[in-house]
Amino acid sequence: MARKKASSGATIIDVAQEAGVSYSTVSRVVNNKSYVKPETRAKVLQAMTRLGYQANLQARSLAGGRSNVIGLLVVDLTTQYVGELIRGIDEVLTANQYELMLYTTHRRKTKESAYVNMMARGLADGLLIVLPRDPEAYLTSLRQREFPYVLIDQFGIDESDLTVTAANYDGGYAATRHLIELGHRRIGIITGWMDMVAARHRLDGYRAALAAHNIDYQENLVYEGDFTQSSGFHGANHLLNLAEPPTAIFASSDLVALGVMDAARSRNINIPADLSLIGFDDIPMSAVLIPQLTTVRQPLTDMGLCATQMLLALIQKPEEKQTSVILPTELIIRESTAPPFLETI
Known part of the structure; x- marks a missing residue:
């Protein structure tokens, strides 16, 4: 079987597909987390080598004062819903030479707050938060610290919170x-x-x-x-x-x-x-x-794309005012609906 051609433009999604693992596993390996099986870590590292994937976060931070990393908080990685959002997010990050740091909360309030606070203390330049369960616990703190963030598929608790939702x-x-x-x-x-x-x-x-x-x-x-x-x-x-x-x-x-x-x-x-x-x-x-x-x-992919563009604008041009976005939904009629069955006597 032919191998994928190595490319300096390889993304975390490319590595995950090449290694046959999840996005979160690649993120754990990139960030040198200990809870990855040795054989899985080796598989991801080999895929990164084949694709020419590099994530030199420390060098980027020292050179420009930023990590060039965007944090992403999601409930889990088991649904196509999240996959379609990540598709849009990854497209924008790749075009702007940013990396993705991914965490899953599994709807646990303590994990959600802990991950947000950890990433806001230098691990990331900004945060994308999908379906947050307990935003009241940390959004006020993020605003006070002027740390950039955008909520996806959930409204904020303050009119200044930037959100991207669907109708x-x-x-x-x-x-x-x-x-x-x-x-x-x-x-x-x-x-x-x-x-x-x-x-x-x-x-x-x-x-x-x-x-x-x-x-x-x-x-x-x-x-x-x-x-x-x-x-x-x-x-x-x-x-x-x-x-x-x-x-x-x-x-x-x-x-x-x-x-x-x-x-x-x-x-x-x-x-x-x-x-x-x-x-x-x-x-x-x-x-x-x-x-x-x-x-x-x-429009899940567009929601991810729009939220990421908004977040990068907050980071790169904080003086420019951003506004929340509600994207339209669309009825798609296929085969699973029909007039009700009426029994005849």
């Missing part, structure tokens, strides 16, 4: 309206973490669409999930066990929709003949599922 309310409204226009009246929803603004706005859009079409909002058709496939599975089973189950389900993420598909398959329920399903995000997998998933496209 989640509009997306939730469009998803629900699509199901209503197909003829559905009992529409269930499986939400994400309700401490996340994105999840609350998608629910608000769902409720507004029902109200606009004179359909009563029913609490028993709402299941609180956590954006994961397992919550989609449990949420779908809960909704389908109702005395009057929904004829359609709005899943607040495509991963949740995958869980709904698992539950439907276990019950021999056909999508969309017996149950319509719509997701949110439009991760690459949604277009190759059977049936292909109708969903709301969130």
Whole structure:
């Protein structure tokens, strides 16, 4: 098998793909963390050598007073959601000769605060924070220290906090309206973490669409999930066990929709003949599922790209005023939605 050609423009994503490991593993090796298996470390170092990847952070910092490193805080690395965000982030960082330092929080407040404080003390020039759980614990401190940061897919706690989000309310409204226009009246929803603004706005859009079409909002058709496939599975089973189950389900993420598909398959329920399903995000997998998933496209790569450009502008031209951005969502109609099945006597 032919090897990839070595290039001085190789990125952390290139190294991860070459070595067959995750982005976070490459980040741990680059930053000389101890909790990497020796054989994995050797594999990553060999990939870095083949690709000509270099990350001489200390020399850069001494030469220009900056580390030329951007810190990225994410919940985990198990979803295409994060991968699509990183695609946009990496594109901008590579073009501007910055490196990426990646940490995962797994929704633990203490880890989130600890990583932010650590990176803000010289390890990075700025921070990108995706879906923060406890921003109140550290954003005030970052502002007081004038340390650059941008929040992704979450609003800040102060009007000066810079954020890049998607139009989640509009997306939730469009998803629900699509199901209503197909003829559905009992529409269930499986939400994400309700401490996340994105999840609350998608629910608000769902409720507004029902109200606009004179359909009563029913609490028993709402299941609180956590954006994961397992919550989609449990949420779908809960909704389908109702005395009057929904004829359609709005899943607040495509991963949740995958869980709904698992539950439907276990019950021999056909999508969309017996149950319509719509997701949110439009991760690459949604277009190759059977049936292909109708969903709301969130411009994830553009969100990562936009947030990174904003952060670099804060670092390089702090005197210039930046403004938060809300990117539009788009309804993508595929195969998983259809008019409700009507039994005939």
